[in-house]
Amino acid sequence: MLLWSLLSTLVWGPGSVLILVLLLRLCVRLWHKSHLWDLQHCSTDLTGKTAVVTGANSGIGKVVAQELARRGAHVILACRSFKRGKQALAEIQAALRCNHLLLGEVDLSSMASIRGFARWLLQEYPEIHLLVNNAAVCGFPTTLTPEGLDLTFATNYIGPFLLTNLLKGALQRAGSARVVNVSSFQQTRGYIDEGHLTGAGGPLTFNQNYNCSKLLLTSFTGELARRLQGTGVTVNSVDPGVVYTEIMKHFSWPYRFLFWLVSFFIKDPKQGAVPVLYLSLAKELDGISGKYFSSSCVISPPSKAAQDPQVAQSLWNASVQLTNLDKMD
Numbered sequence: 641m642l643l644w645s646l647l648s649t650l651v652w653g654p655g656s657v658l659i660l661v662l663l664l665r666l667c668v669r670l671w672h673k674s675h676l677w678d679l680q681h682c683s684t685d686l687t688g689k690t691a692v693v694t695g696a697n698s699g700i701g702k703v704v705a706q707e708l709a710r711r712g713a714h715v716i717l718a719c720r721s722f723k724r725g726k727q728a729l730a731e732i733q734a735a736l737r738c739n740h741l742l743l744g745e746v747d748l749s750s751m752a753s754i755r756g757f758a759r760w761l762l763q764e765y766p767e768i769h770l771l772v773n774n775a776a777v778c779g780f781p782t783t784l785t786p787e788g789l790d791l792t793f794a795t796n797y798i799g800p801f802l803l804t805n806l807l808k809g810a811l812q813r814a815g816s817a818r819v820v821n822v823s824s825f826q827q828t829r830g831y832i833d834e835g836h837l838t839g840a841g842g843p844l845t846f847n848q849n850y851n852c853s854k855l856l857l858t859s860f861t862g863e864l865a866r867r868l869q870g871t872g873v874t875v876n877s878v879d880p881g882v883v884y885t886e887i888m889k890h891f892s893w894p895y896r897f898l899f900w901l902v903s904f905f906i907k908d909p910k911q912g913a914v915p916v917l918y919l920s921l922a923k924e925l926d927g928i929s930g931k932y933f934s935s936s937c938v939i940s941p942p943s944k945a946a947q948d949p950q951v952a953q954s955l956w957n958a959s960v961q962l963t964n965l966d967k968m969d
């Protein structure tokens with residue numbers, strides 16, 4: 641009797657909330673599973689290939705790096721922090737029992753750091769088959785780097801722009817190569833203003849700098865694809881969806897708490913990595929370039945601004961000037 645009343649109190653009291661949450665969590669997991677590309681059925685083997693993944697020490701990037709290494713690729717984990725990178729490297733090596741991974745240090749908000757990293761990388765690996773531009777930050781107000789760029793735009797857009805351009809020769813030498821730009825559904829909430837790159841430009845509402853930086857990355861994807869036509873290098877961008885990772889770590893605690901609350905109902909990093917891995921591995925994407933993929937791995941039109949070739953060309957020219965790409969490289 642006592643046991644029964646205890647059980648019913650649990651089930652109809654706080655227990656019912658817990659059961660409901662767990663049931664919802666299960667439904668969400670099953671839904672994601674049925675809507676995601678089937679990674680296990682992809683037979684792509686990467687033995688002998690070289691892949692570079694930026695921001696590979698946590699979240700989506702870490703899962704992507706591990707999966708690429710599991711398929712035999714030499715993976716360079718391009719990380720900002722040597723300590724966090726080393727820890728991720730050790731974890732992946734222990735999980736896979738392999739040693740064809742390497743740690744490279746690069747701060748994508750610093751053009752000098754990117755140049756140093758690219759020099760080292762090109763010496764070690766003259767051919768690169770896959771570059772995953774995954775690293776990003778959000779949650780920062782307008783903040784200038786010592787090089788005079790806005791921190792968010794430097795990390796999320798100028799960094800990938802410069803790194804990809806510096807590695808272009810190695811990608812072309814590989815014969816067939818892919819560049820995967822990790823964008824976001826938030827790109828639709830941004831607008832293009834080149835002034836933002838240097839901390840000027842039009843007004844930005846809360847976190848809109850992140851949205852705008854992802855829009856620039858998506859626009860860059862189209863322009864780079866046009867410029868790389870016929871070279872064997874393809875470039876596409878993808879939205880991983882809403883994923884519970886460390887991406888909110890620079891927000892204040894109420895936002896982080898909310899993110900934790902919804903974490904039960906959104907993708908985990910393994911699920912979030914699937915669209916990125918789809919662009920990196922799927923054989924049916926051979927030759928497909930300049931596209932934006934939704935988190936369900938479907939080609940979708942990005943924001944109108946990202947589809948405008950004139951806007952993209954103007955952004956390209958401004959980025960070349962800011963990075964001194966035409967003078968130094």
Ligand SMILES: NC(=O)c1ccc[n+]([C@@H]2O[C@H](COP(=O)([O-])OP(=O)(O)OC[C@H]3O[C@@H](n4cnc5c(N)ncnc54)[C@H](OP(=O)(O)O)[C@@H]3O)[C@@H](O)[C@H]2O)c1
Pocket residue numbers: 694695696697698699700701718719720721724746747748749750773774775776777795822823824825879880881882883884885886887888
């Ligand atoms: N999570 C989502 O809901 C979501 C949604 C849409 C798009 N995305 C995109 O998915 C990608 C992966 O993010 P995530 O969710 O996996 O977040 P995450 O766990 O925070 O991973 C971001 C990675 O970027 C690295 N990074 C940040 N600034 C860097 C810099 N200056 N130089 C080098 N590396 C730097 C971080 O390194 P540290 O550890 O050193 O900070 C970390 O390894 C990002 O492009 C993000 O915009 C995520």
